[in-house]
Structure formats: C-alpha cells, structure tokens
Amino acid sequence: MNLLKINKINKKVKGSIQITGSKSETNRLLILQQFYQNLKIENSSNSDDSRLMQKALATTSNEINIGHAGTAMRFLTAYFSVKENAEIILTGSHRMKNRPIKILVDALVTLGANIQYLEKEGYPPLKILGEKLVKYFVEINGNVSSQYISALLLIAPTLKKGLQLKFKGEVTSVPYIKMTLQLLAELGVEYSWENNIISIQPKPKIKDKTITVESDWSSASYFYSLCALSPNSEIKLASYTKNSLQGDSVLAVIYKDLGVGTRFEENSLVLRNNNTLTLKSLNVNLISAPDIAQTIAVTCFGLGIECFLSGLHTLKIKETDRLVALKNEIEKLGGEVVITDETLHLKASTKIKEDISIATYDDHRMAMAFAPLATRVSIQIENANVVSKSYPTFWEDFKKMTC
Structure with a gap:
C-alpha cells in the first residue's frame, strides 16, 4: 500500500475494537x-x-x-x-x-x-x-x-x-x-x-x-483524536486498566479538555465526544509522553484551535525529526507551525486544504496521527503500510470505526 486515499467521513463514528498489546x-x-x-x-x-x-x-x-x-x-x-x-x-x-x-x-x-x-x-x-x-x-x-x-x-x-x-x-x-x-x-x-x-x-x-500485557495507549491516541473530531461519536477500546503502567494514559486527562470523556468499563475504555469543547488554546508539557505529540497537534489543527506543546526534545531523534515532519505536513494542509528544538506552536486555523498527500517519513506515527483529519477533508497517506511498525491492523480498525 503505497498511497492510501481516505474520503471525507460523513457518518457518526461508533464502534468497538481490541487494540494490540503495548x-x-x-x-x-x-x-x-x-x-x-x-x-x-x-x-x-x-x-x-x-x-x-x-x-x-x-x-x-x-x-x-x-x-x-x-x-x-x-x-x-x-x-x-x-x-x-x-x-x-x-x-x-x-x-x-x-x-x-x-x-x-x-x-x-x-x-x-x-x-x-x-x-x-x-x-x-x-x-x-x-x-x-x-x-x-x-x-x-x-x-x-x-x-x-x-x-x-x-x-x-x-x-x-x-x-x-x-x-x-x-x-x-x-x-x-x-x-x-x-x-x-x-x-x-x-x-x-x-x-x-x-x-x-x-x-x-x-x-x-x-x-x-495491557493494550497500547499510544495506539489508543488515534481513536481519541478520531472521537474529538467527530461529534456525538462513541468508541470502545479493549483491553485497558485504570492503573496503567504506560505514561501515554495521560491521554484521558488531555482529551477531556478536547471534548472527549473517558469511562473505564470492565477491561475497556469507552470514549465519547460530549460536544462540550469550548477551549481556544491547549498548552501541554509532554516531557513524560512525547509519543502522543503528533496526535495532539493534528487534533488541535482539525478542531481549529491553537496549541503549544513543550518537552519534545526527544522527537528530533525518532524515526524522523518529528517536529520538522509535523511542521511540513500541517503547513501543506494550510496550517501555521513554529518549532524550536523542544517545542511546537500551532496557530489557530479554520481552513484545511482538501485531498493533500501526507508524507510519512518512514514514521508510523505520522501516518496514524493524520488519518483522523478525514473527518474534516479527504486526505491521502503516503506509504500507509508504515503503521505495521507499532500497529499492523490500524487501517482495518480505522475502517471499522468510519465505514
């Protein structure tokens, strides 16, 4: 799968999936x-x-x-x-x-x-x-x-x-x-x-x-984003625990500010878009959870709100320089991003360009982070198979939620 075209999602997102172990x-x-x-x-x-x-x-x-x-x-x-x-x-x-x-x-x-x-x-x-x-x-x-x-x-x-x-x-x-x-x-x-x-x-x-092994919270982040960008959506993810060992479980707190409620039900997370978003700007230090930075930045871009993310110095030595990659791809879509060696500032933007092809830089998280933007516009993901690095069934699970 070299190029995946995702048409704009025009339905309410709802479904239940089992995410692979952390x-x-x-x-x-x-x-x-x-x-x-x-x-x-x-x-x-x-x-x-x-x-x-x-x-x-x-x-x-x-x-x-x-x-x-x-x-x-x-x-x-x-x-x-x-x-x-x-x-x-x-x-x-x-x-x-x-x-x-x-x-x-x-x-x-x-x-x-x-x-x-x-x-x-x-x-x-x-x-x-x-x-x-x-x-x-x-x-x-x-x-x-x-x-x-x-x-x-x-x-x-x-x-x-x-x-x-x-x-x-x-x-x-x-x-x-x-x-x-x-x-x-x-x-x-x-x-x-x-x-x-x-x-x-x-x-x-x-x-x-x-x-x-508990299911992977980093992988859950893309469904938090999908839920935040889809009014009235409800997503159930298994298998998770309230007292997680994973730092990325901070998602539940961060996405509450972005309009997504989290409920623990037996061994699952239930995410619901409460249509309560009033936030105009998000300011988060991700020094303890840098792997969710791409997801959060794209969510905020899709919602049209400003965000300032700090504590990101390790992102420059990942699969790619993730700060540069985020800036490049968000700006192709019409956004404005300012980066330093450890921060990212996304300025509020209300318009997203249609049918843009997103480069993934051999980075699984780039592919998955941008996918939820399909709730706003049709989008294309280059080298979509790169998701196999952490989440081989991502596209199948994404399709279950959106088709």
Missing part, C-alpha cells in the same frame, strides 16, 4: 524472558518492533539488522553485552545509523562491556562481545531517552551485585522508567529509587510467572 511493555518483557525462562507473556504486541525483537533474540546469526526499531537497538545492545560468549554485530537502517547511542554504550562500557563502533563514532552499527559484567555503579544524565535508562535497568538483576544508577540533573520520561521498574517488581526484583539513585538488587531466579 509495544513498550512487550519489548521489556521479551528481554526479561531471556533471563527468566519461566516467564510467560500474554497479549503480546504484534507490532513490527516486537516481532523484530523476538526474531533477534531467537537468531543464531552473528549479525542482526533491526531496521528502524530504536527500542530494539537500545535494549539489545544492553542484552548482548551481558550474554556471555555472544559475538554480535548489531546494525539497522540508514536512519538508525544516524540515531545516537553513545550515551548507552558509554554507560555499558563503564560497567565493563566490550562494545566497538564499526562505522561512525557514537552510532550503530556495533560489534558486541558479551561477557559477565562485574561492576555495578554508573552515572547517566537524567534528561536522556528513557530507553537508554530502561536498557540498563533490564539487565541489572543479572549483574552479580545488581546495579546502582545515579542520575545527573533532572530526570525526564519518568513514566517509562517506572514502567520498567514495576515490571521488574512483578518478577520479584527488589529496587529502590531515592533522590537521584536507582538501586536494583540481583535476582538470578524467579517463580513461574504469567504477565498479561
């Missing part, structure tokens, strides 16, 4: 399952990223190409560093070779890891020689990607003395770090987080354990 939770659990073979995972994500992770962990090859999967690159770098006698070359797409990994590599090397850069200093591909790490203390900046931190935390229980991780400066993306810690705790791993130090105790064995 990619973030699944990928963490897949790493932990390598250390604890008696861990069983249910409702795993069917995303490309999680399938790539599973394939990489099962391979007998000494060269692994993880494509665009940034989480896999970071988690596998740490995992293979502690897999004794492993000799692995870890590489990826052209974009991946330009996504920095030096912060994580430096931390692992401090712990005793044997990692070499094969091309550009500080970037993949990497050559990793796995061995037992005997050191247990490392410092890392608190404002780096949470995936670097989680990569270290996931291997911590396997280290002889566990791990002491000291943060320098303010810690960002706290929910993703807490997710990792809470999954460790579910396995019986003891930890503490006091002031700027996380301490993880070693845990060589666990009892038989089954963990059911």
Whole structure:
C-alpha cells in the first residue's frame, strides 16, 4: 500500500475494537524472558518492533539488522553485552545509523562491556562481545531517552551485585522508567529509587510467572483524536486498566479538555465526544509522553484551535525529526507551525486544504496521527503500510470505526 486515499467521513463514528498489546511493555518483557525462562507473556504486541525483537533474540546469526526499531537497538545492545560468549554485530537502517547511542554504550562500557563502533563514532552499527559484567555503579544524565535508562535497568538483576544508577540533573520520561521498574517488581526484583539513585538488587531466579500485557495507549491516541473530531461519536477500546503502567494514559486527562470523556468499563475504555469543547488554546508539557505529540497537534489543527506543546526534545531523534515532519505536513494542509528544538506552536486555523498527500517519513506515527483529519477533508497517506511498525491492523480498525 503505497498511497492510501481516505474520503471525507460523513457518518457518526461508533464502534468497538481490541487494540494490540503495548509495544513498550512487550519489548521489556521479551528481554526479561531471556533471563527468566519461566516467564510467560500474554497479549503480546504484534507490532513490527516486537516481532523484530523476538526474531533477534531467537537468531543464531552473528549479525542482526533491526531496521528502524530504536527500542530494539537500545535494549539489545544492553542484552548482548551481558550474554556471555555472544559475538554480535548489531546494525539497522540508514536512519538508525544516524540515531545516537553513545550515551548507552558509554554507560555499558563503564560497567565493563566490550562494545566497538564499526562505522561512525557514537552510532550503530556495533560489534558486541558479551561477557559477565562485574561492576555495578554508573552515572547517566537524567534528561536522556528513557530507553537508554530502561536498557540498563533490564539487565541489572543479572549483574552479580545488581546495579546502582545515579542520575545527573533532572530526570525526564519518568513514566517509562517506572514502567520498567514495576515490571521488574512483578518478577520479584527488589529496587529502590531515592533522590537521584536507582538501586536494583540481583535476582538470578524467579517463580513461574504469567504477565498479561495491557493494550497500547499510544495506539489508543488515534481513536481519541478520531472521537474529538467527530461529534456525538462513541468508541470502545479493549483491553485497558485504570492503573496503567504506560505514561501515554495521560491521554484521558488531555482529551477531556478536547471534548472527549473517558469511562473505564470492565477491561475497556469507552470514549465519547460530549460536544462540550469550548477551549481556544491547549498548552501541554509532554516531557513524560512525547509519543502522543503528533496526535495532539493534528487534533488541535482539525478542531481549529491553537496549541503549544513543550518537552519534545526527544522527537528530533525518532524515526524522523518529528517536529520538522509535523511542521511540513500541517503547513501543506494550510496550517501555521513554529518549532524550536523542544517545542511546537500551532496557530489557530479554520481552513484545511482538501485531498493533500501526507508524507510519512518512514514514521508510523505520522501516518496514524493524520488519518483522523478525514473527518474534516479527504486526505491521502503516503506509504500507509508504515503503521505495521507499532500497529499492523490500524487501517482495518480505522475502517471499522468510519465505514
């Protein structure tokens, strides 16, 4: 599917779907399952990223190409560093070779890891020689990607003395770090987080354990947007819990201001457009949930309201520079966007250009974030299959709601 044309949606949006398990939770659990073979995972994500992770962990090859999967690159770098006698070359797409990994590599090397850069200093591909790490203390900046931190935390229980991780400066993306810690705790791993130090105790064995992965909140964001842009709509999404580990569950609070009510019903979310939108401008700091920035910006554009989003410094090193990509595509549609290295300011606009072709930049979230604009105008999505990275059945689910 190279170009998907979506005609303007002229009906009330209503329906019920089951969303795939959280990619973030699944990928963490897949790493932990390598250390604890008696861990069983249910409702795993069917995303490309999680399938790539599973394939990489099962391979007998000494060269692994993880494509665009940034989480896999970071988690596998740490995992293979502690897999004794492993000799692995870890590489990826052209974009991946330009996504920095030096912060994580430096931390692992401090712990005793044997990692070499094969091309550009500080970037993949990497050559990793796995061995037992005997050191247990490392410092890392608190404002780096949470995936670097989680990569270290996931291997911590396997280290002889566990791990002491000291943060320098303010810690960002706290929910993703807490997710990792809470999954460790579910396995019986003891930890503490006091002031700027996380301490993880070693845990060589666990009892038989089954963990059911909650459905993905990032994926739910596109249906929050669809609901916000469709008067009188009602959407039911399974399977979700009120006390979620996922930072993106803040959607329920943010979209209340955008006219969408959230009700928890057994193991599902019920979203309803209450036709109560009076907001003229939305101002949100997304430092703890940057993955929903694209969705929120497009929702506000569709509603014709101004928004100011901050805390977005990590978006520049994702699958694409998401701030630049958002600016480019919203302005093609007739909007006006001002960006800095960590903020996005969308000015209020009442007119949206018809039948514009949206570039997706090999970024799954660009495709899904712009789809709900079809409630306003006909739109075209380039390289629509890119959604498989996190949500392979997105277009089928979108069609169920809108046709």
